[in-house]
Amino acid sequence: MPGENLILSIRNLNVVYWARRGWVKAVRNVSLDIYRGEVLGLVGESGSGKTTLALTVMKLLPTNAKILSGSILYYGLGKAVDLAKLSEKEIRKYRWKEIALAFQGAMNAFNPVMRIKDHFIETAKAHLGHVDEEEVLKEARELLKLVLLEPDRVLRSFPHQLSGGMKQRTLLALALLLRPKLIILDEPTSALDVVSQKVILETLRNIKREFSTTMILITHDLSIAAELTDRVAIMYAGKIMEVGGVEDIFYDPMHPYTRGLLKAVPVLKGTKEVESIPGSPPDLIDLPPGCAFHPRCPYAMERCRREDPPLVEVKPGRFVACWLYTKR
Amino acid sequence: MGVTSILRSYIFLRGVRAIVTVFVAITFTFFLIRLMPGNPIDVYIATLMGASGMSYQDAKNLALALFSINLDEPLWLQYLKYIWNVLHGDLGKSIVSVGTPVIKIIATFLPWTVFTVSTALIISFSLGILIGMVMAYRRGGKLDTVLTLTFSILSAIPNFIVGLLFIVFLGVQWKLVPFSMLRGAYSPYVEPGFTLEFIIDVLKHAFFPILTYVLTTIGSWALLMKSSTIATLGEDFVLLARARGLPERRITINYVGRNAILPLFTNLAISIGFIFGGSVLIESVFVYRGIGLRLLQAIYQRDYTVMQGIFLIITIAVILANYIADILYGVLDPRIRVGGR
Ligand SMILES: Nc1ncnc2c1ncn2[C@@H]1O[C@H](COP(=O)(O)OP(=O)(O)OP(=O)(O)O)[C@@H](O)[C@H]1O
Numbered sequence A: 001m002p003g004e005n006l007i008l009s010i011r012n013l014n015v016v017y018w019a020r021r022g023w024v025k026a027v028r029n030v031s032l033d034i035y036r037g038e039v040l041g042l043v044g045e046s047g048s049g050k051t052t053l054a055l056t057v058m059k060l061l062p063t064n065a066k067i068l069s070g071s072i073l074y075y076g077l078g079k080a081v082d083l084a085k086l087s088e089k090e091i092r093k094y095r096w097k098e099i100a101l102a103f104q105g106a107m108n109a110f111n112p113v114m115r116i117k118d119h120f121i122e123t124a125k126a127h128l129g130h131v132d133e134e135e136v137l138k139e140a141r142e143l144l145k146l147v148l149l150e151p152d153r154v155l156r157s158f159p160h161q162l163s164g165g166m167k168q169r170t171l172l173a174l175a176l177l178l179r180p181k182l183i184i185l186d187e188p189t190s191a192l193d194v195v196s197q198k199v200i201l202e203t204l205r206n207i208k209r210e211f212s213t214t215m216i217l218i219t220h221d222l223s224i225a226a227e228l229t230d231r232v233a234i235m236y237a238g239k240i241m242e243v244g245g246v247e248d249i250f251y252d253p254m255h256p257y258t259r260g261l262l263k264a265v266p267v268l269k270g271t272k273e274v275e276s277i278p279g280s281p282p283d284l285i286d287l288p289p290g291c292a293f294h295p296r297c298p299y300a301m302e303r304c305r306r307e308d309p310p311l312v313e314v315k316p317g318r319f320v321a322c323w324l325y326t327k328r
Numbered sequence B: 001m002g003v004t005s006i007l008r009s010y011i012f013l014r015g016v017r018a019i020v021t022v023f024v025a026i027t028f029t030f031f032l033i034r035l036m037p038g039n040p041i042d043v044y045i046a047t048l049m050g051a052s053g054m055s056y057q058d059a060k061n062l063a064l065a066l067f068s069i070n071l072d073e074p075l076w077l078q079y080l081k082y083i084w085n086v087l088h089g090d091l092g093k094s095i096v097s098v099g100t101p102v103i104k105i106i107a108t109f110l111p112w113t114v115f116t117v118s119t120a121l122i123i124s125f126s127l128g129i130l131i132g133m134v135m136a137y138r139r140g141g142k143l144d145t146v147l148t149l150t151f152s153i154l155s156a157i158p159n160f161i162v163g164l165l166f167i168v169f170l171g172v173q174w175k176l177v178p179f180s181m182l183r184g185a186y187s188p189y190v191e192p193g194f195t196l197e198f199i200i201d202v203l204k205h206a207f208f209p210i211l212t213y214v215l216t217t218i219g220s221w222a223l224l225m226k227s228s229t230i231a232t233l234g235e236d237f238v239l240l241a242r243a244r245g246l247p248e249r250r251i252t253i254n255y256v257g258r259n260a261i262l263p264l265f266t267n268l269a270i271s272i273g274f275i276f277g278g279s280v281l282i283e284s285v286f287v288y289r290g291i292g293l294r295l296l297q298a299i300y301q302r303d304y305t306v307m308q309g310i311f312l313i314i315t316i317a318v319i320l321a322n323y324i325a326d327i328l329y330g331v332l333d334p335r336i337r338v339g340g341r
């Protein structure tokens, strides 16, 4: 496990959305460390707050969202900078140059009226000032090759001329253009067919090997997390439930929710029948008291219904938020 | 196929469509004149016979000369000849100002309408877009609320009422604007030509018609642009542009603006037809000597040949304007211009 080589340190982060029915508590007291060179998997069901967490790091939350408290310390520039406290103008220097975000909606991630090559050029110009366009395109071609695309054809295309998988890979190439120290990939394979998913996974492996960029890989697909990540954080109802090395999480899950998730994956458990977790995720506006998972938890105790367990380090590098492991 | 040849083919296809539409319009006009019961030729012949006691043959000969049609020829030949004539700019001669070719009347009046209508459209469209974008960026704010209300009311008032209100209040009540001096397209004592005096005079005369068009159409542009901008602001490519750290100005213009405008082009095409139709009322309110006023005069005088000619020309002008809007749309939206992959 990397030592004190932190790149990002999220501390006690709380984010809410204002909706008609009330406050949606999308990110609840999240603390998470990301170390240089690692691939961290952020796994959780739909609506567990993964995208919200990613958008918060980049300060890209919609206007109805609010960071209630917490800090996002970025160590990429030597000293610690709290991204949560930066102004819109200051954060612009960090976006894409320091932290890139290739998000969920790659289908529609490019400006429909602009050629792909202009996306590369304008991105470089926005951060490096006057640049030689040919230089940028040369770099872009290399990156497109890395993601297994035909560089010249892609560069000259308009977005609508590329398939969803091609757009997703182009977005990966674009994310690498400025050599950011951290890349956040939000569900890079969802909404793609199986073949395109395979290609994306292969390009991600290429990227991991060639650049050893730090990555946060957001997914609800455990098999993808198992293949690509070094560490995994499990998120449920806006809260981090468990963090640990990828082997630990898969071979020795601790949190009842993690165990439930693993049972729900057919490939990992071989021939055993698939069991999904009974019940459904809670309403984030009106959360149950105590642990948010207790209504679905087979081990729920009296205490679980009253008090929300904190995320504590039960072994070196292993964090769990569950009263089963927190002796007090 | 190369990109340029596809571009050409989009413009080409739209061009073919425009030409076919013009043809349909001409054909329709022909059958309206020639075949409809109580068609203008028959009516005119009857009028001549009744009013001046002409024989049927004389009246018919006179009518046919004015309409440039020979009723004794087979229908298909008449049709071909009619098309031939129209293509050569021969739309017959005026019944009232005997002997004046219709095309000459149109040539004198149409440019003024095209001038006012297109100036108004350009001003209203570009201003409406700017205001609409500002409203979208400040949605829910005071400015947005006030403008939305104002525009909703403005676009509900018919344009000639706005024109009449100008005349009643600015002209009659407060005597601020001498509207009777602003009749026509320019003052009779000013020599037409490329002189500053003439240009200023023309602008003075055109000012209120243009202002009326702008006031009554700008609201719908602004409101359309507002909703289109709000929709575009929610697009992923805008969020990703922010994530890429692009300057806000660039995002506003190249990402939000460029894309939010596109759906408005469909409305632009429709609006051109409406504004031409509206010219009849506006021009008669301000007594502005454009094609709309002339059409109204022709209707009063039952000057059928002139009426028909103007209808046809307005139809063709609208089709042409639509074609231009189509091309602009194609230039701005590669999804239209450049086919799939
Ligand atoms: N703009 C918004 N306004 C109000 N609520 C929102 C908004 N965006 C997300 N939410 C809510 O916040 C919660 C977390 O959403 P988020 O998109 O972060 O989840 P996710 O883990 O990324 O889910 P998915 O796997 O479906 O992408 C959900 O309950 C969602 O309904």
Ligand SMILES: [Mg+2]
Binding pocket: A050, A051, A052, A104, A186
């Ligand atoms: Mg998401």
